[in-house]
Structure formats: C-alpha cells, structure tokens
Amino acid sequence: MANNTFIVDCPICKAKVAAEEAGRAERSYFDDEAGEPVGRRLYVGKCPRCSTMIAGTSHQTGFENYDSEYDQWSDVVRVYPQPPKTFASYRIPNTVKQSLLEGDKSIQAGASMAACVMFGRALEAVCRDILLDSKEKTTKRMMLGEGIKELKAKNVIDQRLFDWSQQLQAFRNIAAHPEGTPISREDAEDLQVFVHAIIEYIYDLADRYEEFKQRQIARKRPRVSAAEMFGSIKPKESK
Numbered sequence: 001m002a003n004n005t006f007i008v009d010c011p012i013c014k015a016k017v018a019a020e021e022a023g024r025a026e027r028s029y030f031d032d033e034a035g036e037p038v039g040r041r042l043y044v045g046k047c048p049r050c051s052t053m054i055a056g057t058s059h060q061t062g063f064e065n066y067d068s069e070y071d072q073w074s075d076v077v078r079v080y081p082q083p084p085k086t087f088a089s090y091r092i093p094n095t096v097k098q099s100l101l102e103g104d105k106s107i108q109a110g111a112s113m114a115a116c117v118m119f120g121r122a123l124e125a126v127c128r129d130i131l132l133d134s135k136e137k138t139t140k141r142m143m144l145g146e147g148i149k150e151l152k153a154k155n156v157i158d159q160r161l162f163d164w165s166q167q168l169q170a171f172r173n174i175a176a177h178p179e180g181t182p183i184s185r186e187d188a189e190d191l192q193v194f195v196h197a198i199i200e201y202i203y204d205l206a207d208r209y210e211e212f213k214q215r216q217i218a219r220k221r222p223r224v225s226a227a228e229m230f231g232s233i234k235p236k237e238s239k
C-alpha cells in the first residue's frame with residue numbers, strides 16, 4: 001500500500017503538514033431528515049516533522065453521481081491534540097459558539113487575521129447577550145468597545161478580563177481594516193486563549209458557582225420533621 005498522507009495543522013510545528021496516514025474510519029449514509037447524503041472521515045497519523053500523533057476529521061462536500069462529477073472532501077480539521085474548546089454552560093448563544101469554531105478553523109488554516117475577526121465577533125455577541133434584554137437584542141446595535149466598558153462597569157468582568165477584552169478589540173480592529181499590519185499566529189493563539197477564558201468566566205464559572213451556592217443553601221436549611229410540616233400533632237394529655 002502506498003503511504004497516504006492528509007494535510008492537517010500541526011499545533012507543535014504551527015504549520016500545515018502532510019501527516020503520514022496510519023489509519024482511517026469512514027462513514028457514508030443518506031440523511032433522511034436533511035434529504036441529502038452524508039460522508040465523514042476520521043484520520044489518524046503522525047506529523048512528518050515532529051512525529052506528534054494527530055487525528056483529524058473531514059466531511060464530504062461533493063458526491064459522485066449525485067451533485068458532483070467526483071467525490072470531494074473538505075480540508076481536514078484537527079481534533080487531537082488540542083481539540084476545539086467546548087463549554088459546559090447551556091446559556092452560551094449559538095453565535096458565540098459558531099464564531100469561536102470558525103476562529104479555530106481559521107487558525108488551523110493559517111488565517112490569523114480572519115481568526116481575530118471571529119474572536120471579536122464572539123465577544124461582541126457575548127456583550128449583546130449579557131447587556132441587552134430580549135427586545136433590545138432585535139433592535140439595538142451594540143459596539144464592541146462600548147460593550148466591553150459596560151461589562152466592566154456592571155462588574156461582569158474584572159480588570160484583567162477587561163484588559164484582555166481591550167486587546168481583542170484592538171486586534172479585531174487591525175484585522176478588519178485593509179491597511180492593518182499582519183497578525184502573527186502566536187498573537188491569534190493568545191487571543192483565542194483570552195476569549196475562551198472570558199467566556200468561561202462569564203458563563204461556565206458563573207453557572208457552576210450558582211449551583212455550588214444552591215447546594216450550600218440546601219445543606220444549611222434545617223431539617224423539618226413531618227409533624228412540623230403538616231401541623232403539629234399534640235400528644236394526648238395524660239392525667
């Protein structure tokens with residue numbers, strides 16, 4: 001068998017490499033609900049430069065004899081090591097999650113500027129979600145800079161997260177303007193860590209602390225006897 005390779009981002013080499021394929025799982029089926037075929041691949045292999053073990057996924061974008069002349073597959077997105085970040089809180093809006101995912105893909109594709117735009121978009125969506133009520137969300141615009149200041153003023157974020165947010169805004173602005181200077185992968189990766197930390201703090205940690213507090217309260221509540229709860233039953237007086 002000829003040695004197959006797949007192009008994937010190596011997080012150690014910080015570059016696209018042709019990983020030596022050691023194995024592959026593939027699944028194709030027709031999704032009745034969506035009314036279209038689905039094809040997925042999971043690759044495992046090693047980086048030819050640093051020997052890091054890497055796993056990546058790809059999905060089919062074109063199907064022979066269905067919508068395309070031949071089968072076509074998307075770029076491979078790395079899922080190991082350093083899989084895309086996941087969050088526990090159900091309160092995080094979809095726009096935030098999608099922007100983060102797009103940002104991660106952009107870094108893997110070597111598009112640091114696009115990644116910064118996505119991280120700024122994620123933070124902007126957080127500002128809207130936290131600061132605007134449901135009616136305002138459909139009508140009011142919220143600029144990123146204004147949102148960050150308000151998060152700080154309302155004590156949703158502390159000084160350090162505020163500083164990180166301002167860096168995110170600055171890089172988002174550089175990335176969004178055509179005359180802006182290029183952004184390095186290192187910077188984009190740092191900003192990714194910052195935006196993850198901010199979102200984790202605002203949603204996941206807040207949820208977790210709330211659950212913790214509820215348990216404390218439940219524990220402190222004095223045990224109530226059945227008699228107290230249903231009205232006391234007086235024992236018969238004995239003479």
Ligand SMILES: [Zn+2]
Pocket residue numbers: 010011012013014017047048049050051052
């Ligand atoms: Zn490598």
